[in-house]
Amino acid sequence: xxxxxxxSGLIDPYYQQVLTLVGIYIIAALGLNLxxxxxxxxxxxxxxxxxxxxxxxxxxxxxYHLPFTAALLAGGLMAAxxxxxxGLPVLRLTGDYLGIATLGFGEIVRVAxxxxxxxxxxxxxxxxxxxxxxxxxxxxxxxxxxAVVLLENSRFGRALKxxxxxxxxxxxxxxxxxxxxxxxxxxGCFLAGISGGFYAHLMQYLNPNDFSFIKSFExxxxxxxxxxxxxxxxxLGTAVLTVAPEFLRFMAKYRMMIYGLLxxxxxxFRPHGLLGGVDFRRLLRRRKSKSLALGG
Amino acid sequence: xLEVKExxxxxxxxxxxxxxxxxxxxxxxxxxxxxxxxxxxxTLRTVSGLLRPRKGQIFYQGQEITRLSPxxxxxxxxxxxxxxxxxxxxxxxxxxxxxxxYTCRSRAEFKANLERVFQRFPRLAERKNQLAGTLSGGExxxxxxxxxxxxxxxxxxxxxPSMGLAPxxxxxxxxxxxxxxxxxxxxxxxxxxxxxxxxxAHRAYVLQTGEIILEGPxxxxxxxxxxxxxxxxx
Numbered sequence: 227x228x229x230x231x232x233x234s235g236l237i238d239p240y241y242q243q244v245l246t247l248v249g250i251y252i253i254a255a256l257g258l259n260l261x262x263x264x265x266x267x268x269x270x271x272x273x274x275x276x277x278x279x280x281x282x283x284x285x286x287x288x289x290y291h292l293p294f295t296a297a298l299l300a301g302g303l304m305a306a307x308x309x310x311x312x313g314l315p316v317l318r319l320t321g322d323y324l325g326i327a328t329l330g331f332g333e334i335v336r337v338a339x340x341x342x343x344x345x346x347x348x349x350x351x352x353x354x355x356x357x358x359x360x361x362x363x364x365x366x367x368x369x370x371x372x373a374v375v376l377l378e379n380s381r382f383g384r385a386l387k388x389x390x391x392x393x394x395x396x397x398x399x400x401x402x403x404x405x406x407x408x409x410x411x412x413x414g415c416f417l418a419g420i421s422g423g424f425y426a427h428l429m430q431y432l433n434p435n436d437f438s439f440i441k442s443f444e445x446x447x448x449x450x451x452x453x454x455x456x457x458x459x460x461x462l463g464t465a466v467l468t469v470a471p472e473f474l475r476f477m478a479k480y481r482m483m484i485y486g487l488l489x490x491x492x493x494x495f496r497p498h499g500l501l502g503g504v505d506f507r508r509l510l511r512r513r514k515s516k517s518l519a520l521g522g
Numbered sequence: 523x524l525e526v527k528e529x530x531x532x533x534x535x536x537x538x539x540x541x542x543x544x545x546x547x548x549x550x551x552x553x554x555x556x557x558x559x560x561x562x563x564x565t566l567r568t569v570s571g572l573l574r575p576r577k578g579q580i581f582y583q584g585q586e587i588t589r590l591s592p593x594x595x596x597x598x599x600x601x602x603x604x605x606x607x608x609x610x611x612x613x614x615x616x617x618x619x620x621x622x623x624y625t626c627r628s629r630a631e632f633k634a635n636l637e638r639v640f641q642r643f644p645r646l647a648e649r650k651n652q653l654a655g656t657l658s659g660g661e662x663x664x665x666x667x668x669x670x671x672x673x674x675x676x677x678x679x680x681x682x683p684s685m686g687l688a689p690x691x692x693x694x695x696x697x698x699x700x701x702x703x704x705x706x707x708x709x710x711x712x713x714x715x716x717x718x719x720x721x722x723a724h725r726a727y728v729l730q731t732g733e734i735i736l737e738g739p740x741x742x743x744x745x746x747x748x749x750x751x752x753x754x755x756x
Contacts, residue, residue, distance in 0.1 A: 381624075384613075388621045391610035398570060398604055400596030400625040400673060 233360060242360050243428075248468045249363035250424045255448045255460040256374050257417030262446070263455035264378060265410040266390030267317065268325040271332030272418055272445050275305040277437035278335065279419025280426040281345050284354045287427070289344075294357040298423040305419025306412045313411035317404065320393070332439055339434040350433035351426075358428040366424070370417060374457055377413070386410050390455075451492055453502025462500055523548045523677060523708050524569070524600075529578030531561075531568050538564040540732040541578065546677070551699070551709045553719035553740065555753060556729035562712040563605055565729070566679045569710070570602035571595045582677075597625050601675035605682045605712075607666040611655030615646055618654050618665055622672030631674075639668040642698065660691040667698065677708040684715045696722050716753035720744045728753070 233242060258272050283301035286292040292300070316327045339345045346352070377383050385406050388396040393403050426432050444467075452463025470488060474481040496502070524546040531539040539561045546552045554562050567573045569580055571592040580588045587595055592602075610618050619639060623632050640647040643664045649657065654665055663683055670678060683699065684692040692715065700722045703709050713719035720726055720740045728736040728749065736743060743749050 384617060384620060385624065387613055387617075388610050391612055392608045394572060395604055395608035395610065396621070397572060397592040398596065398602040398608075399621050399669070400593045400601075401621075402591070402593040 237360070244469060244472050246358060246360045246363050246424075246428055248465050249360070249367045250358070250421050250428065251445065251448060251464045251468050252367050252461050253363075253370050253424070254418050254421035254445050255452070255464045256370050256457065257414035257421070258445050259449050259452075259455065259457065259460040260374060260377070260386075260417075261410055261414035263449055263460070264383065264390065265386040265407060267407055267411065268321060269328040269411075270325045270439060270442050270446065271328035271330075271335075272414075273437040273439065273441035274332040274335035275309055275415040275418035276422035276425065276441065276445075277339060277432075277434065278308055279305040279422030280432055280437070281339060281351065281422075282419070283423030284351055284426040284432055285344060287357065288351070288354055294355070294427065298420060298427075301423035301426075302416045302419035305422065306416035309415025309418075310408055310412045313408045317407045317411060329439055329442070332437075332442055336434045336438055339437075345432075345434070348434070350431055352431045354426050354430045354432070356427060356430050358424045363424055363428075366420065370420075371457065371461070378457065382406070382409070387455075447489065451489065451499055453496075453499025453504070456499065456501045456504065458506065459499050459501035459504075466500075523550075523583060524710065525581040526565075526569065527579045527581070529565075529568060529575040529580065531564050531573055531575050538732055539568070539575070542729070542732070542734050543578075544727050544734065544737070546708060546710050548708055549703075549706070550725060551703050551711060551723045553716075553723035553726040554710065554712045554729055555714070555716040555719055555726055557753075558714070559731070560729040561732045562714075562729055563681055566602060566681050566710070566712050570600065570679055572602070593625075596673060596675075599674070599676035600679070601670045601673050601677075602679040603666050603670045603681060603683070606685060607659075607662045609654040609657070609662050609665050609669070611653065613654060614651050615654055615657070615665060616650040618669050619646070619650075619672050622669035625673050632672075635672050635674055639671050642671070642701070643668050659686050660688070660695070663687060663691075663695055664698070667695075667702075671702070671707075675707060677710070678702065680709060680711045682712055682714065684713060684718060692718055716749070717744075 254272065254276055261267050261269055279301035282304040283297040286297035286300055287294055312331055316324060319327055340348050385401050388399065388401060389403050389406060397403050448464040448467050449460050451467060452459030452461065471481060471485055474484050477484060527543050528541045529539055530537065530541050542565065554565060556562050564573065568575050571590055575588065579586060582598060582600055610621060619636060623635055626632055626635065645661055646665060646668055654662065657665060680699065683695050687695065696718050699709060711719055711723060720743060723740040725738065726740045726743050727734050728743065736746065736749065
């Protein structure tokens, strides 16, 4: 609470809310980037895992009075569990077929939540405490970034990239592609669940319709706009697309039109996304060798 | 070393292999030649576990591998170099080679394997930080073979290594295959370029629409009038 007061002295509460939301979506986008960007598995159902995490965490703090951190983790684990359960059969599919299957799953989850008693049904779930703030979200974003960067550069990350590039060749190299895909899916869903938990405790109200396929596409567009497979891209893409509708508010009814136009123009001029295909380590190496050459 | 017994493979209702049998002995180069659609690639993919046979059995070093999955078969030292090279285009040469050593857990062993591959393919050492997709066709083929060698296989399955390469490069690739064999790796080679394949193989099988129609020492097959006519263009 103290921290909140101190922060609101520094940053206007409205901007704080927007920035917190950016952070929450970054967590989800990092997870999706792992599944779709790094491992190449197209999924249109990411919002479902967000909602599983959101409802789990919210019910645990509201009805069972669990501490926020514990509820958050439980939400993440629940989403990961469902991710693995769904991933096992569904990840045998590839490309657009996988996309459609995950889209279907996302809708099943939404309809299930609309008809369940514990989730408050179509009326939604209200009375959730406001436990998310810019500080704890930022902290988790930093943790999540560190984790996905480490993952990407590990043996595991290389295997995922190999599966994305050519699944058959990866199999011939001795990689159990199915197992790696399921793991990537599980980790991505865990991050989605955490993101959902934060979301629930920021909005303080959940409605199944907040997690329809439109939300899934929104998160996918963050990752695609930033550049599939690029971690800095996922972060930048999320920031731009979450903040843009807010800054475009002065245009009132034209707001979402401009937002759409922005997406179209972006994809024409940077088809691989804002930071797609930009290798930061290579840039750094080049700069180093250049300065060496100049110095020598 | 490898024994294939009466395997049949079908894609839906289309029967691609109609119960073929063959053997590869330790230290040999065995070529499987035949026209397009004869079932050559299907055979290799079945041996490496990417396809499941409908009937028949496959034994490798006396152990049955018919129902094993590809990663288990690679771990046993039987590595497949797929058709059309299939290098990981958006990964560097070095990363591609690291992927090849995926089954190898020790750092020292990895370094020794890398050293050997770079010795055999100096071009790969020069280009180790380049993206594999930017290599020429010949370099990509060398990378695909080098990548497979990183797992230190006892037996290599090569699918159409001459595909899309200039004649001079084909010769180079084949002399490298011969060297790899002389260094102790058994090789099963699938080729459309029958002349090249027969020139380095010890024995060969001729595959036609899913059946083996001829077999024997490579030099002998090269002299057979039906082979000369159908596959050597005379």
